[in-house]
Amino acid sequence: MTSEASQASPFIYHPIGILRSPYSRRIDAPHQSTVVEGTETGAFAKASLELSEWLDVKVIQDLEGFDRIWLIFAFHLSEGWKSSVKPPRGGPKRGVLATRSPHRPNSLGLSAVELVSIDNRTLHLRGVDLLDGTPILDIKPYVPYADAFPDSKAGWIDELDAQQGRCFAPGPRKER
Amino acid sequence: MTSEASQASPFIYHPIGILRSPYSRRIDAPHQSTVVEGTETGAFAKASLELSEWLDVKVIQDLEGFDRIWLIFAFHLSEGWKSSVKPPRGGPKRGVLATRSPHRPNSLGLSAVELVSIDNRTLHLRGVDLLDGTPILDIKPYVPYADAFPDSKAGWIDELDAQQGRCFAPGPRKER
Numbered sequence: 001m002t003s004e005a006s007q008a009s010p011f012i013y014h015p016i017g018i019l020r021s022p023y024s025r026r027i028d029a030p031h032q033s034t035v036v037e038g039t040e041t042g043a044f045a046k047a048s049l050e051l052s053e054w055l056d057v058k059v060i061q062d063l064e065g066f067d068r069i070w071l072i073f074a075f076h077l078s079e080g081w082k083s084s085v086k087p088p089r090g091g092p093k094r095g096v097l098a099t100r101s102p103h104r105p106n107s108l109g110l111s112a113v114e115l116v117s118i119d120n121r122t123l124h125l126r127g128v129d130l131l132d133g134t135p136i137l138d139i140k141p142y143v144p145y146a147d148a149f150p151d152s153k154a155g156w157i158d159e160l161d162a163q164q165g166r167c168f169a170p171g172p173r174k175e176r
Numbered sequence: 177m178t179s180e181a182s183q184a185s186p187f188i189y190h191p192i193g194i195l196r197s198p199y200s201r202r203i204d205a206p207h208q209s210t211v212v213e214g215t216e217t218g219a220f221a222k223a224s225l226e227l228s229e230w231l232d233v234k235v236i237q238d239l240e241g242f243d244r245i246w247l248i249f250a251f252h253l254s255e256g257w258k259s260s261v262k263p264p265r266g267g268p269k270r271g272v273l274a275t276r277s278p279h280r281p282n283s284l285g286l287s288a289v290e291l292v293s294i295d296n297r298t299l300h301l302r303g304v305d306l307l308d309g310t311p312i313l314d315i316k317p318y319v320p321y322a323d324a325f326p327d328s329k330a331g332w333i334d335e336l337d338a339q340q341g342r343c344f345a346p347g348p349r350k351e352r
Contacts, residue, residue, distance in 0.1 A: 011189050062274035099238075100316055137284060138281075148324045155241025
């Protein structure tokens with residue numbers, strides 16, 4: 001096998017835990033974890049993640065003290081993918097890799113969630129936009145110097161924000 | 177198969193491209209993409225990513241206008257993993273999921289890199305800390321409202337920063 005062929009081989013990952021969240025249906029979940037205004041509860045949803053049995057509890061030692069963690073997860077309900085997708089907020093179709101759509105070539109998701117507390121093998125989380133049952137593939141500490149670029153321009157999403165405001169949340173609305 | 181068993185099944189991903197970067201050996205690469213002071217070039221390394229043949233160029237349409245993109249990648253040279261790892265910056269062993277170490281249960285990496293330009297099927301990137309040949313599994317647009325939390329506390333990493341300063345870069349040093 002050439003080096004190139006080996007590099008193009010598939011990669012296989014096993015869930016490190018299954019997320020428990022209040023969202024059982026896709027329509028209930030906000031489309032980004034920080035976008036919760038206007039959703040049914042109007043609050044940051046709580047969720048929990050228990051480590052799978054194949055992992056020693058040592059793997060999460062030293063996570064206390066981090067306000068946020070990254071979850072890399074599988075969009076397990078996503079069936080197939082498309083080169084272009086229509087964003088829920090409207091406008092024309094966009095290249096799928098220029099969106100955070102679940103319908104991607106490799107259906108991986110990424111979300112920065114709040115780490116509230118750790119209870120033995122269970123992480124308690126807040127600000128989670130993931131469906132109940134989501135398989136989590138990796139956790140990483142959120143490190144501002146590597147991860148936080150608040151002034152980063154965001155192309156077509158900035159344009160929509162300028163038109164519609166930032167906190168437009170698809171999904172169920174609070175009664176007014 | 178029960179729903180739980182199905183959720184615990186492995187997930188399989190194929191590279192969407194192979195990164196080309198100036199770092200051919202692990203010791204050459206800085207440990208986070210924004211940490212480059214003190215490395216050999218002292219500059220933000222340039223890299224490129226050509227889309228794999230199985231993808232239509234449409235997938236990257238609309239990525240122009242984003243200053244940064246996320247790369248989710250496979251640490252393809254990582255062999256095995258440990259529950260605790262010794263960070264290159266020193267101090268005691270840490271739970272591997274409280275670090276960005278390659279030696280993780282699922283050897284997935286995450287890096288916010290600068291998108292310089294797009295030339296047909298090739299993305300030109302800057303601020304890349306990945307090795308030449310790294311298989312890229314997903315690209316996502318960097319969206320500040322979902323991704324940027326500059327004041328997020330970072331536990332043991334904040335403690336090291338307080339002791340050593342922020343921009344300590346492992347790897348080769350510039351001659352002085």
